[in-house]
Amino acid sequence: MLGAVDAPTNFRDVLRRSPGRLRGELPPPITEKPLRILFVTSAHNSLSQRAYIALTEMGHEVTVQVVDSPELIEASVLAREPDLVVCPMLKQFIPESVWRRYTCLVVHPGPHGDRGPSSLDWAIELGMDEWGVTVLEAVEEADAGDIWETRKFKMRPVGKSTIYRQEVRTAAVEMLVFAVHNFARGDFKPLPLDYDDPNVTGRLRPLIRQADRAIDWRCDSTAAVVRKIRAAEGHPGVLDTIAGAEFFLFNVYLERGLRGRPGEIIATRNGAICRATVDGAVWITHLKAKEGGRAPSFKLPAIRALELAGHTPDVPEIPVALHAPIPPGHTYREVSYEEKAGVGYLNFDFYNGAMSTEQCRRLRDAYLYARIRPTKVIVLAGGADFFSNGIHLNVIEAAADQAEESWYNLHAIDDVVREIIETDSHITISALSGDAAAGGVPLAVSADHAVAREDVVLNPYYQHMGGLYGSEYWTYLLPRRVGAELAAELTSAPFEPIGTRRAVDIGLLDAAFGDTVASFRAQVQGLAERLARHPDVRNWLEQKRRLRALDEQFKPLAAYRTEEMARSHECFFGEDRSYHVARSRFVYKTGAPCQVKAAPREPELTEAQRAVTKVRQAKQSAA
16 A cells, blocks of 8 residues: 555545444454364365354364365364364265264255255246355255254346355355354254245255256247356356367356357357357357367366367457447456546456466556556456456466466466556556455555455465466565565465455555445445545655655566566476476366475565565554
8 A cells, every 4th residue: 555655645544534444344253262163165165265264263263174075074073073063165965973973064055945956056047036045054964954044135147156156155154153153152052944934935956957957049048048057157067069069158148239040159259159049149258178078178268168179160259349338238348448537447357267368468458558548546346256366277277388378377467467566647446346366466466555345355375386486576566565474474385365354454455345246346436536536646646656666776576577487487397397286186176286395485685675664564554
């Protein structure tokens, strides 16, 4: 965050408009009875991480165990003997030897009484207006145990993954906090599942199979196609045939203007394909080849997946203008720009937050466009689910030369970060509606100010990926925010997620607010417009130039990049293949990425640089 040497008003004054802390920064209630909690989960995903943050902030000791079998569940629980077992996302059955001896709380993404493995899928397939989340106790029958907490929420016309990362995650974390509190009390009695109770709205539903999801392009309407793909978003996708090869379809958008023969590919755009329906068309951005085909079986941009299967669509590439005033829901666009009241908003919504070489180059071009516009503030808006997760490991895995593509991708994202750092014509704000990880974190804090929605999770490290050193000027940006010692801690083992409360406390973020994406973005707009019309903008920009010049005098940006890329070059091209093995395991989902012994991460600063860092942090604290 910029200091306030000459300006009578600083960023926090403009942000808060009141002396109190923002709601997202208020300290959580500390438990009177700390518990030893074991997370048993099929993946330490965004929900599991957010729940981990919430419970540890309350003072509980939480251990995370990723499991893939009932035997591992049993061994993990017996080895740790926790007070409580929590299952944020579990695909395995809990052995009787565990649930009879320990209370096991399971998060189920369905309303009171809902049971079965395709809960959210059914909610979208059936067009439900309202759905829910339930925390229940494990018993012999899946999802049939006593109810500890249950909540309802309104459904939105989006994919399953987005509902899970937002509505489900928020409700689940809140319920787990209450359930754990009630468990610690010792006298709480959960409610038995009773289908005679009129408040119980759910029921047992079967697994949705591919035969149920299949699209008939000859007769399915656009709405039906969109619904089916959205219901299968994330996993497993909708199995379909394109050019004689079988693929799972992911990430669908309506197209209001194009038409063609139903089922055929009629256009491409930035790696996505447009397929005609009986009454319109849809964009499909990602495909996953079925195992056994020519193409590798992991998610890729649609055009790349088809190329690897031996098919290149002979259809036009139809671009869309960055600044075209296209209403939401009319077409597919990854990057867009709009202006209002002296503020430029750069929106970039990359699938799962991954940014390929080509996407980084397009984002840089869009940012350069935003920078020449007659505005005073630029907001980097990211996507609703993810701000950025750094380089695109799946695209790298599919490259003919994976080391070379890693190198190009890292340089391309570095180019974006450099342009943001060197911007002296605008106040820049990173607005994190969604999570950020790896290179996405330094990308976010390359702006003058970084704010986030309350529920956001940050994972500011790379080295879990087989020792990858990373770049994005992190050795400059993270110490600038939190100091060299804490930057080294955040980027090294044990690689723990960070919530927004801690991120604000240590200075990694400037503020956290907004309980939904809509409320967060509305507040960001208000903040950005207040900054844009503030009389001290010229003073802030002049101070920004002086601080950048001072930093450049002590150590040029180019030097940080050279050092980081030299370390990363060894990861990409050196004899140690740990990064490549870890990346492959991550992409193919064959196990957690390798963890190699971490290299020393503390940036080598001179005494003068350390002194400057302390002065800047003192000014920021005073502000």
